[in-house]
Amino acid sequence: MSDKILMKGNEAIAEAAIIAGCRHYFGYPITPQTEIAAYMAKKMPKIGGTFLQAESEIAAINMVYGVASAGKRVMTSSSSPGVSLKGEGLSYLAGSDLPSLIVNVQRGGPGLGGIQPSQSDYFQSTRGGGHGDYHMIVLAPASVQEMAELTVKGFELADTYRMTAMILADGTMGQMMEPVSLDLDVKPAPEKPWATTGTGMAREHNIVNSLSLVPEELEELNFKRYDRYKVIEENETMYEEYKVEDADIVLAAFGIAARVSKNAVDEARKMGIKAGLIRPITLWPFPKAPFKAAAEHAKAFISVELNMGQMIEDVILATESKRPVTLCNRAGGMIPDPKQVLNSIIEVNGGIQ
Amino acid sequence: MSTKNMLFSGFGGQGILFAGKFIAYKGLIEDKQVSWLPSYGPEMRGGTASCSVIVSDTPVGSPIVSNPDILIAMNLPSLDRFEDAVVPGGMIIADSTLIERKVKRDDVTVFYVPATQMASDNKLGNLANMIIVGKLLKEIGDYSEEGLNAALDKVISARHADMKEVNLKAIKLGAEL
Numbered sequence: 458m459s460d461k462i463l464m465k466g467n468e469a470i471a472e473a474a475i476i477a478g479c480r481h482y483f484g485y486p487i488t489p490q491t492e493i494a495a496y497m498a499k500k501m502p503k504i505g506g507t508f509l510q511a512e513s514e515i516a517a518i519n520m521v522y523g524v525a526s527a528g529k530r531v532m533t534s535s536s537s538p539g540v541s542l543k544g545e546g547l548s549y550l551a552g553s554d555l556p557s558l559i560v561n562v563q564r565g566g567p568g569l570g571g572i573q574p575s576q577s578d579y580f581q582s583t584r585g586g587g588h589g590d591y592h593m594i595v596l597a598p599a600s601v602q603e604m605a606e607l608t609v610k611g612f613e614l615a616d617t618y619r620m621t622a623m624i625l626a627d628g629t630m631g632q633m634m635e636p637v638s639l640d641l642d643v644k645p646a647p648e649k650p651w652a653t654t655g656t657g658m659a660r661e662h663n664i665v666n667s668l669s670l671v672p673e674e675l676e677e678l679n680f681k682r683y684d685r686y687k688v689i690e691e692n693e694t695m696y697e698e699y700k701v702e703d704a705d706i707v708l709a710a711f712g713i714a715a716r717v718s719k720n721a722v723d724e725a726r727k728m729g730i731k732a733g734l735i736r737p738i739t740l741w742p743f744p745k746a747p748f749k750a751a752a753e754h755a756k757a758f759i760s761v762e763l764n765m766g767q768m769i770e771d772v773i774l775a776t777e778s779k780r781p782v783t784l785c786n787r788a789g790g791m792i793p794d795p796k797q798v799l800n801s802i803i804e805v806n807g808g809i810q
Numbered sequence: 811m812s813t814k815n816m817l818f819s820g821f822g823g824q825g826i827l828f829a830g831k832f833i834a835y836k837g838l839i840e841d842k843q844v845s846w847l848p849s850y851g852p853e854m855r856g857g858t859a860s861c862s863v864i865v866s867d868t869p870v871g872s873p874i875v876s877n878p879d880i881l882i883a884m885n886l887p888s889l890d891r892f893e894d895a896v897v898p899g900g901m902i903i904a905d906s907t908l909i910e911r912k913v914k915r916d917d918v919t920v921f922y923v924p925a926t927q928m929a930s931d932n933k934l935g936n937l938a939n940m941i942i943v944g945k946l947l948k949e950i951g952d953y954s955e956e957g958l959n960a961a962l963d964k965v966i967s968a969r970h971a972d973m974k975e976v977n978l979k980a981i982k983l984g985a986e987l
Contacts (some may be wrong), residue, residue: 463835463846463964489850572850633847633873634831636838713872718873750823 461636462614466604466626467492469637469773470534470560476641479530480506482755483517483709487540488572489628490562495627515538518546518559525555526665528652532610534560536628537578538569540586548587554651554682557591557616558608560624565790567663573715573790574628582625583741583744583771590679593685593738594622594693597711599683601635607738609641616646618689625740627763629713629792630771644774663667665760684740695738696747700726705732707751709772709782710761711737718761721798740768748775758782758806763791782803812867814950815875817892819860820884820905825939828965830861832943836952836961837865845873854952858887876971879952882942885910901949904958921945923987929980937980942982953985 464472470583471493474482482497494510501508517533524531535543539562550557565571565576582595583717597608604626605628611622619712653663669675697715700722701707710718715736735751737744748758761767766784773782785801787793803809816832828847837844850877862875875959879940881896883889886904898917907926923945935939945955958981962974 461838462833462843463838551813628850629847629873632848632850635870636844637874716870717874718870723871792874794874796871 458641458692461638464601464637465632465634465636466598466601467491467562467631468496469601469605469741470608470624470626470708471496471637473640473641474532474558474612475500475504476639477508477530477609477612477643478646479532479612481524481529481531482507482512483509483520483531483533484535485511485514485517486528487536487539489564489574490536490560490764493560493562507678513632514542515546517544518550519559520548521559522550522553523556525550525557526553526653528649528654530556530558530616530646532558532560536562536564537566537575540578540581544720546587546616547585547593548589548591549667550621551585551587551591551593551682552589554619554667555621556612556619557621557625558600558611558615559621560626562624563627563790571790572628574630574686574761574792575765575788575790576627576712577788577806578625579740579762579764579767583652583743585645586623589603590680593739594618595625597625597738597740598630599715599736599738601630601633601637601711603738604630605637605639605641609643611652612646612766613644614689614693616649618685619684620788625712627713628790632753658680690742693739694742694746696744697736697738698706698747700735701733701735701751703731703754704733705749705756706733706755706759706805707748708732708734708761708798708802709737709748709756709761709768710734711740711768712761714761717795718798720795721802723800724795724799728809730802730805730809732802737768742787743771743775747774748772749777752776752779755780759798759801759805761793761801763793764788811864814865814878814880815878816863816865816882817860817878817884817895818863819858819874819888819892820860820882820939822861823882823936825905825936826859826884827861828940829943830863831941832965833865833946834863835964836957839960839964840957841872842866845870859883860888867915880946882946883903884939884942884969885909886911889913903940903945905922905942905948907938916926917976921949921987923978925984928983931985932979934980934983937976940977940980940982944981945987947981948987
């Protein structure tokens with residue numbers, strides 16, 4: 458037997474965060490991510506860390522801002538309605554160029570919605586989540602192993618680029634157990650000379666702030682931030698391709714939808730339909746290149762999502778509208794069945810030849 | 811075995827999730843690909859619990875079992891809800907102490923196990939779940955004592971190590987049926 462253990466996705470995120478050196482967690486319970494907070498509550502006191510159940514999501518994200526300012530690895534987690542509450546804080550973190558990790562284990566919305574799995578916060582996550590011009594690095598795990606690995610990766614990317622990284626999961630990924638190896642490769646955190654750790658009377662004061670009243674200066678800050686985003690787009694885009702090379706019909710799906718889609722691709726192949734799947738692992742930056750390349754040989758694309766059609770817009774942009782893109786979806790906490798996805802493939806293929 | 815899609819269902823408190831976790835861990839120890847997905851919705855708060863367990867030789871795609879090869883039904887609402895979903899040629903194991911009706915399907919293999927009564931008769935507390943697990947392992951030809959011990963070590967925490975013996979007894983009881 459390998460050194461793998463069975464763990465819930467939520468627990469894997471929490472343990473991976475600790476392995477990555479995170480010693481500060483602030484949160485507020487909400488289904489279906491509460492296991493993260495519960496795990497942190499149990500573990501953090503034993504390793505000299507801080508677990509704090511804040512009075513609200515808004516308080517929690519501002520505590521994250523505080524620890525991030527001091528240059529320490531810090532995280533919070535929530536589910537959809539709770540992440541909306543954190544929106545202001547996400548914008549302030551971006552405006553202050555602070556690294557942090559946010560986890561959103563999505564549930565059906567809008568409003569208080571339900572507690573079943575959803576991917577309907579795609580727009581919110583990939584377009585920033587709060588006001589102003591900014592992005593978060595958005596990571597979409599599709600297995601419990603990836604929940605752990607992308608958590609570590611998220612902390613590293615956040616530190617490297619001084620910005621927020623988000624793990625965008627859903628209720629299924631959070632609740633399911635799968636074998637996971639916690640033998641994770643963690644790079645040491647970089648120096649953070651900008652952190653507000655006390656001058657020791659030896660240097661100038663560091664100021665962490667998102668206020669900038671001179672428009673010329675604020676414009677310059679935005680330009681610089683977007684220069685950094687360009688580097689991220691070039692260097693950090695991640696995706697998985699499954700049977701794409703000769704595919705006539707290419708599915709686009711992330712997280713749990715990608716797993717369902719993989720089953721459907723296999724079934725379609727058995728019927729003689731050349732189907733394939735591109736699974737974005739970074740939702741921002743979106744992996745445009747594999748879609749553009751696939752549009753050269755594929756006849757059509759299908760975006761499989763647990764929402765009313767959000768990522769489909771990025772697929773249309775990435776394929777430069779060269780091929781038709783249709784939507785195969787469920788919403789409100791429902792998950793598409795592999796048969797539904799297979800039927801979409803057959804329909805787009807014009808039947809089974 | 812290539813892939814086995816299993817659905818465990820019953821009342822909260824019957825150890826449904828535990829039984830599923832045991833089967834998943836047993837698969838992991840035997841180097842299979844496994845997944846375990848519990849129901850966590852409002853129905854859980856209403857008293858029923860279920861979990862999807864997949865044990866496979868190949869990587870697990872969707873972890874959601876909508877059409878099980880094997881249904882473990884430990885109460886009537888579970889049988890009512892999932893009976894029709896079982897794939898033709900599949901298997902249903904029902905706790906016949908709590909489910910008085912017969913399975914209507916004639917294209918599946920059915921085992922009626924009076925597990926709750928047996929647990930009570932043998933002073934095994936609420937281990938009807940593990941009696942059913944024993945029956946399941948025997949019927950899928952996956953019963954071996956070494957495997958049981960290793961998997962039980964994984965699912966029973968050190969704090970409850972004294973429970974291992976009774977769990978083993980329950981599994982054996984089920985396998986002898």
